[in-house]
Amino acid sequence: MLTTWWGSILPLDLAEHVMNLMYESLFIGGEWVTPSSSATIDVISPNTEQSIGRVPEALEPDVDAAVVAARKAFDDPTGWANWAPERRANAIEHFAAALDARADEMPIRVSSQNGMPIAISSRVENVMPQTMLRYYADMLRTGEIEFDSERKGVLGRIRVSRRPVGVVGAIVPWNVPQTIGAHKYGPALAMGCTLVIKPSPETVLDAMLFAEAAEEAQLPAGVINIVPGGARTGAYLVEHPGVDKLSFTGSEKAGRWVAETAGRMLRPVTLELGGKAAAIVLDDADLTQNLEGFFMATMLNNGQSCYLGTRVLVPASRYGAVVDIITDFVRSLPVGDSLDPATRIGPLATARQQERVEGYIAKGTAEGARLTTGGGRPRELGWFVDPTVFADVDNHSTIGREEIFGPVLSIIKYTDDDAAVRIANDSPYGLGGTVWTSDVERGLSVASRIDTGVIGINGFLADPAAPFGGTKASGMGRELGPEGLEAYQVLQSTYLPR
Template structure:
């Protein structure tokens, strides 16, 4: 794919420079295509388009919710028609196995649009409240304005629509900045937006690097920022938005614990264990990569996860049989291999993996790796690796398991594994994390998703996700 234009203001426009972002295949390192690299002038143009679309009387924010919902449903249909193209594009770029890309990148964005379209049509835009001690007040929900959305490379379309769908439903306009590592799918998105008849300037897309993102985040024409990415970058964005008093949602890193209770049936949930820990080759912020095992069953848990990792099919991301594909880039592979080296140096016991798979010399592959006998204070247990590497730490009793699970700077997700649902709920409620699952985990579109501690600020999805793109006005009547 060779794209020479940017999608801004409802049109394919000439970029301000001839600079390009070239994307390579994660599976073989060969070029996949190129798109223009947006610069500050392109961001300015996109924000102006979004600002105009928001501020013009009778525009998108002033449409009745049912009319906006109808446009969102058209966009959902267009995305459905391109689901295979989107999935293949993402899989080729970031190494996500095509089976996962089809289930997530190819399907979930349309689900999100349909959910938030229906939610918006059923959510009153204002309500009357009896005042105390007298009078009445009309409480109005208004769209927050122009939203800057910083997209990520690991789930580029799904996580983008965590923001795009509720923002559109609320009546906001957007400027999206795709990540350079996975940008070709944004062209497919732009084509869908154009064909769906979304009004000019409501959705604008400017690919670029960190400088482009920084300019967008601090642009005076932006009213709100929605970011998913690393904690380090999230801190910088939070600082910038704090200085500007600009609302921001930050969904950041994770190092989630899988608390395996002593009554867990491992074999009955083997598929769920694999998905919870190895989804997208471990390039998943909510992955349960920190396994906590009861000492009474420690050897069994180690053997189970060693077999799970060692038996996984590693290969080309576009092969339907692949369970573990390559990492997104050579840089990411070097990062993961660095952590594997630190694990060895810290004295953890490597039970499987730790190297590059034989026969896959091209591409950015790392073997699924298990470390046992891991001290929870070690780097590989405390820091986000973002690859197919799991650590296993023993615990004495339930209280000890909860203590270790909470002994982390992160608090995004997690899992509890048990044959007793009530016991699982009791343990889950004690883990200080934004989301958690019993015998498996995926974010639920209808429920709030987000982290505590270094895992971020704010919530996405569910009614809470819609409200985060609205602001309130109270009109008092004596």
């Protein structure tokens, strides 16, 4: 056994874990059903570039079946949407318990597919989904979710009712698939919605384990349906006339198309898209006392998280020293197999992502940034990229403006706090961010001026009770917290007799 940097205890031989999972059915309507075609998704390990599993690819007839099942479950007058809050809370708790029973296997499946270090997935992907489910179940039990209320109007009494929006099409990315999936189904289930969930083709083995938990929990047939697939499947789900609400997490480009399509169809949509957050190091900050927190806020999950502060803003008065601290720390990060508990930086999720990140590294060098560490491939086999730091980055350069989605930091010099705020806000995105300081009040003052949906002081850790989402090109709408329920509600006003 080994105690990792995150503090978890994991078996030493996980890196030798051999996976070869084959699924032949899709989870639709509460059952494992035969897919409409022989099309499959072959899952490739980012560590070894070898096949580790296969699942059916859901095509248009499968999506149709899933939407029909979700619609039937939602429209049932005695079904899920009409259950008493306490009964729905109990069912959600039972679902969380079924996921708990798979807590050992879930992080292995995730890390085997997308390269997330097991030390991270074992503290995130097998914990946060259940935490979110229980958070919303508690809200149901305590009455914090107000389904009906009365108010005094100008002309008489009014009842305002909050009803579930209906069938939800949820499109989940590959980078943190179980946790981001829970961002969507957690509040949707609490409100009484039914879901058709499309996992990314890069992370389908964990989605099938999730389906097994839903089956064990005996949620009503059709409440949760899983349709693994790529862009074709996702596009069909987005355009499906039987879907009432869309929730999408992914790239800005795809998100804009989803928004355009939803607009034409007059369909509500929540979008959580890209980011290029700033980590503002103030002149009184001591990063050496919080390098782990800095890592979690800037390079967690191999840099494959949209909220990370990959633009590091450093004051001119301390520039050289802070660049050295960051460079030395990043250079020290162990790179290795994602199933090795000692790994801090694992492989990227796909060969395409590896090529993308390497392309940005080449652009950074070509545009005049100074490479202080990294930039290469540490291994011939697997989709690895060395953790990389660029200094002397221009905020208007390619690596200063575009989302890289890999273990690459861009360090930008600023003169004073006002300049730091201007640089931080000079971005098409507004999702995450951090301020690093020894004076929390000063940090709060700077943070309040940053145009972003979420921001942390001396660290960043998303909390299920806090609304999460971005501004500008980072998306629209909010997930999590009580506010996350609003996306899955429709309002009805009833005018009562005077």
